[in-house]
Amino acid sequence: SHPARGGPQSPLGLLERVARDMAEGERLVLVIDDAHRLRDESILKSLLELVGRHPRLHLIMCGRGQHPIENHARGVVETAIVPARELLLTVTEISELASVMQVPLSPPEAQRLHDAFGGWLGAIRLVLDDVRDGSGGLSMASAEDYLREAVLTSIADQQLPHPVIRFCLAQRLTHRLIRDFADEHDPDVLLRLIESSGLAERHYDGDDVVLEVPSFIRDTLRNLLQAHEPSQAQEMQRRLSQWFSAHDGPQHLLHALHHAIAGEDWQQLDQLWTHHSAELGLKHPKALRSLLDAVPEPILAARPGLLVGRALANAVSAALDSDEDGRIGCVPAYLQTSRRIAAQGLDTMLLHDQLYVGTGCLMSLRVEGRFLDADRLGEQIEQRATALTAAGADPGDRLGWFHLQQGLTHTLRARHPVAVRCYRLAWQHRMHTASNVGANAAANLALTYALVASARSAQRWLNAYLDIDTSENWLSDVAGVGAHAAAAVLALDRLDQQSCSAALAHLGEGIQPSELWPYVASLHANYGLHFGDPLTALSVLDAAEEAHHRDLVNGEAATVLLARARADLLTALGQGQRAASLLAGHSPNATLAVAAARLELLSADPVAARQTAAKSLWQHTTDDRSRLELLIIDAAAAHQLMDHASAAELIRQA
8 A cells, every 4th residue: 555645554554553562672773775766755754754753763765866855854853864975985995895705805906996986885896796706807897787777877867867977078077167067957956966976076175176986987977978979078078178278276287188189179289289288298298198199190290299299208208107317318309309300391380389399409409519500590490480479370388498498508608698688588488388497597597697707696596496396397307407506606606615515416526417517517626626626626527528428528618618627627736737738729718718817827927817817808708707707817917016006906896
């Protein structure tokens, strides 16, 4: 009979009689499974009235999703609601369940089940049942059938199954995203359906709520949607890409790129790559490799920058998998691929590709010791970039990177004023690219100003470098070379042995892979000259030269720096003839003129010292540090010649 009628033989009548006849100390527990199928309001009210009359009668209803009895029970009977997420198993509990079921399960396998199902007991039990029955391995087949035939149909019994399933396409599912994609549906209803079904686990991220869907459930639902409604799935992927690219959040750029590729939205792919290639490549090389591998080859072939980006991401990922200390060694992949692709013609590429691929070519020429060729290529790229930008082309996130490498070319040619201009341009574009570009520009500006004895400017840029967090990208150590070198120069100027030694400890001795190695080697020589053993410093200088190709040793800055350092050390060791012979074999230069004038002063030839100083003192190519040193040497020579007025004036100028 209908239970709501309460006849003596009805279920409710039977419950009433049993509850009334219970002995003292007994209790009656009624468990209704699949309670989501029981939604008759009159039956639910009768059940609540029965529970209310008999305190020792307990009602447990097990069902999927929110149930109408919850609203009726509040304030009527004592109620406890246990959501699905509170029943999820931990990794330890999965192992314990397997033990109880006498199923052999290793800790990694328990972790794998947890990763796949997020602690979902029903599915995990099915997998363990299959293992016990001898299916071999952790088969997901029964769990997939259960999800498709039992769980999804129960959600469909409620309402809106399709809008719920399509959200499983999202790489990161949050309340904010669901509300923005609710379309004509009530977002609160969608949220309730997704959370109450037990398919997702809730976590909090600031003001937003993140719903984590276990990988097995997410993949199954994605495959289901893409198999039955591919066009709608693709449209959803495209919308998701636009949404993630427009909203800040953890790894949102990666998610945007994933959805653009999954939705075959190649225009969106171009936009993301143009404006975020640097950040994606530096922060997420492994994920970028995986995503770019999913791009069809014809699409990649038409995009030179993506081809170079994939080659670099592959190399970085391999280095990260094997030896993190060798990460800088993967840069050749960028340089070699850039040279190969640029051979097809740089000027036919879009501006962003010209900057990205062209900068790789510039760097490869520089690494080969072809500094003049690198400089000329940099000028050509800059001229084209200026013209194309003026015509409305989008440089994206690569202008800062280009100017940074252009500046480093000038640094290795000892053209410090031009290098400053390029580094400042890189700094101006730092907001449009990855953080390492701004950090590297600030560090190299600090070094450049320190080299020319502008201590205040050097310290200001050093502070700017320290304010930038580059810890999240694999090239963070590269920017540190210029910063530590700048700190060492400033410490030497203060004769601060402890600080200089600490800075040099971060740099090695000039044999490590760094394009600034001539400056590092020169710093070690100067440290030995001031505080250590000049003979040991000479051996360090020899090792640095031997560790690099002759074309690099003969580079413009390297030639001058190493010759000056060696001459100063030889002079300090009392080998003036060798120092003079070394200096005579080089073209006239203000930096080398300092060493020559000092040698003449120490050789008791103040007249020659003054003449040597006068030749370079006021030339426009003489940097401030060399000019300062020449003024002091000239003053000392004038003092030896008893020309005290000139000596005083020279010291005043210094």
